[in-house]
Amino acid sequence: MRMDIRHVAAALRRHRMATLLIGLQIALACAVLCNALFLLSNRLQLMSMASGVDESHLVALSLQGTGNDLGRDTLLRIKQGLRGIAGVESVSMTNAVPFTQQAGEIGFRSVLDDPQYNQQGHFYVADNDFIRTVGVHLADGRWLGDDEAANSTSFLPSSPSILMSRSYAQHIWPGQPSLGQVLFADGAQRRVVGLIEDLARPNPEPLILHNTVLITGSNVLGQVFVLRTGPLSRDRVLRQALDAVARIAPDVVVDLDYSGTLSELRDRYFASNRAMAAMLCGIIAAMLLVTALGIVGLASFWVQQRRRQIGIRRAIGARRSDILSYFQTENFLIVSGGIALGMVMAFALNIVLMKLYEVPRLPLAYLPWGAVTLWILGQLAVLGPAIRAARVPPVVATRSV
Amino acid sequence: MLSYYWSLALHSMWRSKVLTVLMVVAIGLGIGASMTMLTVLHVMSGDPLPGRSHVLFYPHVDPLPLKFSTAADYDPADNMTWPDAMALLKARRATRQAAMAGGEVLVRAPLHGNSPFLIDGRYTTADFFAMFGVPFAAGEGWSADDDAARARLVVLSTSLARKLFGDAGAVGRSVRLDDTDYRVVGVIADWQPEPLFYSDSVSRTFGATDQFFMPLSVAVDLKLAGTGNFSGWGHDEDNTKMVSPTTSWLQFWVQLDSPDAVAAYRQFLVDYSAQQKALGRFEREPSQARLDTLAQRLDHQHLVPGDVRLQLWLALSFLVVCVLNIVALLLAKFLRRSGELSVRRALGARRRDIFLQLGMEALAIGVIGGVLGLLLAQVGLWSVRQRPDDYAQLASMDVSMLAMTFALSIAACLLAGFIPAWRASRVPPALQMKQL
Numbered sequence: 001m002r003m004d005i006r007h008v009a010a011a012l013r014r015h016r017m018a019t020l021l022i023g024l025q026i027a028l029a030c031a032v033l034c035n036a037l038f039l040l041s042n043r044l045q046l047m048s049m050a051s052g053v054d055e056s057h058l059v060a061l062s063l064q065g066t067g068n069d070l071g072r073d074t075l076l077r078i079k080q081g082l083r084g085i086a087g088v089e090s091v092s093m094t095n096a097v098p099f100t101q102q103a104g105e106i107g108f109r110s111v112l113d114d115p116q117y118n119q120q121g122h123f124y125v126a127d128n129d130f131i132r133t134v135g136v137h138l139a140d141g142r143w144l145g146d147d148e149a150a151n152s153t154s155f156l157p158s159s160p161s162i163l164m165s166r167s168y169a170q171h172i173w174p175g176q177p178s179l180g181q182v183l184f185a186d187g188a189q190r191r192v193v194g195l196i197e198d199l200a201r202p203n204p205e206p207l208i209l210h211n212t213v214l215i216t217g218s219n220v221l222g223q224v225f226v227l228r229t230g231p232l233s234r235d236r237v238l239r240q241a242l243d244a245v246a247r248i249a250p251d252v253v254v255d256l257d258y259s260g261t262l263s264e265l266r267d268r269y270f271a272s273n274r275a276m277a278a279m280l281c282g283i284i285a286a287m288l289l290v291t292a293l294g295i296v297g298l299a300s301f302w303v304q305q306r307r308r309q310i311g312i313r314r315a316i317g318a319r320r321s322d323i324l325s326y327f328q329t330e331n332f333l334i335v336s337g338g339i340a341l342g343m344v345m346a347f348a349l350n351i352v353l354m355k356l357y358e359v360p361r362l363p364l365a366y367l368p369w370g371a372v373t374l375w376i377l378g379q380l381a382v383l384g385p386a387i388r389a390a391r392v393p394p395v396v397a398t399r400s401v
Numbered sequence: 402m403l404s405y406y407w408s409l410a411l412h413s414m415w416r417s418k419v420l421t422v423l424m425v426v427a428i429g430l431g432i433g434a435s436m437t438m439l440t441v442l443h444v445m446s447g448d449p450l451p452g453r454s455h456v457l458f459y460p461h462v463d464p465l466p467l468k469f470s471t472a473a474d475y476d477p478a479d480n481m482t483w484p485d486a487m488a489l490l491k492a493r494r495a496t497r498q499a500a501m502a503g504g505e506v507l508v509r510a511p512l513h514g515n516s517p518f519l520i521d522g523r524y525t526t527a528d529f530f531a532m533f534g535v536p537f538a539a540g541e542g543w544s545a546d547d548d549a550a551r552a553r554l555v556v557l558s559t560s561l562a563r564k565l566f567g568d569a570g571a572v573g574r575s576v577r578l579d580d581t582d583y584r585v586v587g588v589i590a591d592w593q594p595e596p597l598f599y600s601d602s603v604s605r606t607f608g609a610t611d612q613f614f615m616p617l618s619v620a621v622d623l624k625l626a627g628t629g630n631f632s633g634w635g636h637d638e639d640n641t642k643m644v645s646p647t648t649s650w651l652q653f654w655v656q657l658d659s660p661d662a663v664a665a666y667r668q669f670l671v672d673y674s675a676q677q678k679a680l681g682r683f684e685r686e687p688s689q690a691r692l693d694t695l696a697q698r699l700d701h702q703h704l705v706p707g708d709v710r711l712q713l714w715l716a717l718s719f720l721v722v723c724v725l726n727i728v729a730l731l732l733a734k735f736l737r738r739s740g741e742l743s744v745r746r747a748l749g750a751r752r753r754d755i756f757l758q759l760g761m762e763a764l765a766i767g768v769i770g771g772v773l774g775l776l777l778a779q780v781g782l783w784s785v786r787q788r789p790d791d792y793a794q795l796a797s798m799d800v801s802m803l804a805m806t807f808a809l810s811i812a813a814c815l816l817a818g819f820i821p822a823w824r825a826s827r828v829p830p831a832l833q834m835k836q837l
Contacts, residue, residue, distance in 0.1 A: 017732055018732050021728050021729035025726050028721060028722050032719065276708055276712075279712055283715050283716070286430050286434065289430070290426075290431070291726070293426065294725075294730065297424075297730045298729055300420075301420070302733070356707075356710070357710065
């Protein structure tokens with residue numbers, strides 16, 4: 001005897017209010033679940049973003065001090081000292097590396113005197129050892145030559161040739177070849193001679209990850225030393241590097257917040273994203289738990305209420321599996337109704353979040369995931385009560401409740 | 402009568418233990434999550450300077466060129482340029498006024514041969530201390546004459562003074578910051594506004610304190626390092642940066658004691674903007690000049706991160722799910738007792754009595770759920786305090802939030818109990834009696 005869905009639906013109509021409420025609960029859970037999953041995946045995506053440098057080989061030291069301490073001579077002596085540490089393959093002096101502090105941000109323009117300042121980018125100013133040290137990869141064009149380093153001390157060194165992150169170039173010149181194009185900033189023009197695979201900005205944020213320009217030259221904007229070493233010797237090299245700086249320039253302060261292996265710096269940088277991701281996981285788990293509890297509670301209740309009817313059905317020939325499938329079909333109907341409404345609500349909630357918190361649009365792909373999760377959850381939650389219902393002996397039919 | 406209903410409610414809850422536990426857990430989780438986030442928001446949006454905040458205002462003039470697009474989330478006009486700040490300062494149209502900016506200097510400790518370390522502080526003008534009511538443990542601030550004379554002096558926080566000079570008095574001593582000696586004129590007592598309302602939004606605003614204060618004129622003279630947002634929009638060919646008319650980096654606060662003074666100052670700002678426009682320096686409408694209250698300024702700076710609000714939304718929608726859950730369970734439970742309720746109706750109980758009796762049951766669930774919610778909220782707040790964000794350390798409950806936890810829990814359960822109790826109280830007695 002196959003259970004007819006119409007019969008189940010007809011029976012549900014007798015509990016219209018309770019059905020409606022639990023359906024509404026599932027709908028809301030579905031809406032929140034889809035959005036929470038989406039936010040969670042956004043966070044995870046951001047946390048696993050490519051920095052474009054060989055993180056497992058790098059150690060960074062951020063120095064601070066006044067102009068007198070950090071003269072060019074001191075910096076060169078420190079560089080020399082760091083290079084002497086066993087296991088250090090190369091050392092570069094730069095204004096920043098990914099996952100430290102923003103060092104230089106400026107509005108680059110593709111048209112001279114464009115009034116819009118909305119093509120903000122971060123510029124890395126580093127010596128000629130930078131490319132080799134951090135291990136960025138050339139996508140197109142050529143590297144900067146040794147003779148192209150600008151020795152100016154202004155805000156933005158006036159080097160005539162620059163490298164750019166590929167995605168930033170695509171953003172400025174969409175659909176056009178960007179090699180050989182000219183960028184204007186700070187009263188000078190600079191030609192793009194090479195494109196690098198995306199080099200992350202020091203402080204990546206959602207949607208602005210790789211808007212970077214690389215210039216070689218000396219700078220006074222901030223002094224970061226980056227050391228290339230083997231993956232296993234990083235911690236030792238870091239310790240020895242701190243000792244070396246203290247020995248060579250006792251007056252220089254190392255900013256420990258922004259010093260460490262690049263892996264540590266990445267972990268530190270995304271710590272609050274990790275906390276948010278944990279919070280989203282918590283909300284998702286609690287939401288599923290409460291929804292399951294609600295289904296268990298209501299289903300148990302209906303089983304208890306219908307013991308006599310179940311007994312009668314068993315007495316007139318229904319098998320245990322018929323009773324089981326009755327409750328499961330019933331749950332499937334309620335959950336499906338809830339999901340249908342929940343999908344609409346998921347989009348409504350997403351629109352609210354988009355308006356208030358710059359959340360991107362919810363992709364359609366999240367809806368089936370939410371739906372399948374809730375279907376499985378519903379079937380699992382109803383299983384216990386349904387099995388108890390199936391165990392009701394036919395003899396109950398002859399007794400009063 | 403009510404106590405009789407209360408005991409009936411407890412009895413009924415005891416009879417269906419599983420269902421009761423489910424409901425209590427649901428409300429407890431919902432309340433726990435919501436109260437955690439509400440408490441975080443509550444501590445973050447408190448009044449940083451109770452008793453003074455209503456007389457503090459933040460003037461806003463807009464020196465940006467018309468073609469400057471401020472589509473990005475940061476508006477350089479939120480801070481002030483040097484010439485504007487100095488003009489407003491010299492006009493002295495408010496009871497008190499001060500220009501300021503965040504700074505960072507290197508300390509060479511005189512006490513021990515310690516290696517130098519960096520400290521955060523503020524470059525400001527004389528009125529700062531009186532305007533914000535900063536308490537002094539020793540000594541005092543400086544005067545407008547000191548500002549004009551570019552006097553090399555400094556006010557220290559208690560903790561920095563102790564670190565540098567031990568228990569000996571710091572006032573009158575000399576301290577070397579970066580490459581210059583400063584005379585200590587005062588030590589401020591513990592003072593920590595939360596958030597650090599007077600700084601600009603890129604600085605640390607929660608759990609932060611300024612460890613030193615020195616005249617702004619000195620910082621500009623010596624080109625000391627700033628920590629705030631330093632935004633330029635013109636071609637600053639002479640590289641004058643700090644004093645450039647096209648670079649904003651200063652915060653400016655005024656104290657205005659009466660509504661008339663506020664109105665007059667607002668007009669003054671409009672007039673000033675109009676004058677600057679006539680001179681060709683400003684390009685925007687003078688009517689865009691504003692005078693923000695402290696609360697407006699905090700709101701404008703978006704001090705509460707989007708993440709925190711987002712979490713509050715999620716927690717509250719979770720609470721709604723929990724409440725819906727309880728409505729469904731209570732409805733099923735109450736209607737299940739139609740028989741028993743009909744007997745009571747037949748014996749003379751009014752609908753109102755039934756409604757009250759069932760309402761009591763919802764209330765009982767609310768109270769127990771509130772206790773559970775409170776415990777869960779404490780766990781939630783503990784986990785917030787483990788976070789790396791700078792506001793995290795503040796997250797703990799005060800009495801008002803404690804009371805609110807119970808109020809919210811009871812309100813949620815009473816709301817959840819309303820429809821079920823109303824439905825159950827309207828069951829016609831005769832029909833049910835027949836089925837018994």
